[in-house]
Amino acid sequence: MDFIQVFALALLQGLTEFLPISSSAHLILLPIIANWQDQGLAFDVAVHVGTLTAVVFYFRSTLKKLTADWFTSVATQKNVGDSRLAWAVLFGTIPVGLAGLLMGDWIETALRSPIVIAITTIGFGLLLGYADWQGKRVRSEQSLNWQDVLFIGVAQAVALIPGTSRSGITITAGLMLGLTREAAARFSFLLSIPVILLAGGLKTIELVQSPLRIDWAALVSGALFSAISAYICIFLFLKMLDRIGMWPFVIYRLVLGGFLLWLFL
Template structure:
């Protein structure tokens, strides 16, 4: 893979990891449609580590408060709001972790194709559209958003399993589930971002296992650059997304998914 392709893909990973438009779709498309060399597991580890650093850095104060709250909860043998949120994150992570381990090879063999990406890009774009419209009607009716408890964590966690299918978008499907459950745009986005931390860690551990059991060569300088590029682009993306989401809503991302999906279908039909 040439340097330019590495840098472009690192930016794509950083920008799309936390937007509801599927990072896996955007990383597969260049190899499927443009004929770029597959980035490989080494690159995946580097850019995922960059995005992980970005979200930990951005939510460092939140993570500190959650840690302190859990320590207090264990000391007092009680459940406070911080411990409740941590338990919700753990509960929502369990389904995707189990299915990811058990079905990883099947997903890699049968679902990493441009046709699957085109279908899921459009299909889950429709669901995101419907969920945002439902959430806004929920607000207009003056209903109170539910708390991040067991029910929300359970349903969002089950929805997150679909993120294993390329083109679905982990952030997209968790935000969609959150909106359908009555969460506000900001709350659904923040919960989705916090859920990304354990999921990216688990995915990176799996990729690291594949890396140590392979005999691929490693360009440490390029990996460092790719990690840094993914970190900066992801950090900017998170900041701007949370700043603008209440104003612009999810419709721009829905339209982008439709456009991307239909363009991909046209390219696939054109190139046979």
């Protein structure tokens, strides 16, 4: 991998992991369009480490409180502070973990195509627009009950299909449940932490078991660029969300999906 490929893919991963436009779709499509060789498993692990670092650092104060309240809740066997939200993040991760174990390999082989990405990009983009238009936008993430968390968790599992967008579909689900835009985005970002940990952990195990030669310069650069771009993306997205809404991302998805259909049909 040359520097341009490393920089472009890491920047793309950092920006698209948390915007509702699908990081997996962009990381699949860019090498196809640019005629690059596949970046490989090791690089995927590196850029996931970068985005994980960014979201943990951004929410470090929140995570510190969630962790402390969760341990207190376990010790006292009752809700303490934000322990309910901590349990919601853990509980909401179960559906995607099960789906990944049961269907991950099949999804990777059967659904990794530009046409599938085009259809999901358009379809779930329209659903995001509908949820933003119809959502009451009055609830906070602290108000989520177990049925709400299960609904968002199942929605997150659907995001294993390329082009769906993990952040996009979880924000969509949150808006459908009446969360404010910022609350839906914050819960989506918190929910991403165990998911990225699980995905990165599985990829790391595969990497350790493979005989691949590792280009450490590319990995370190990729992790650094993805971390910086992801942090900036989270900061700007949450700051501007109420002002711009979801429609710029809906329009982008419709244009991208239409372009892919034109290009690959």
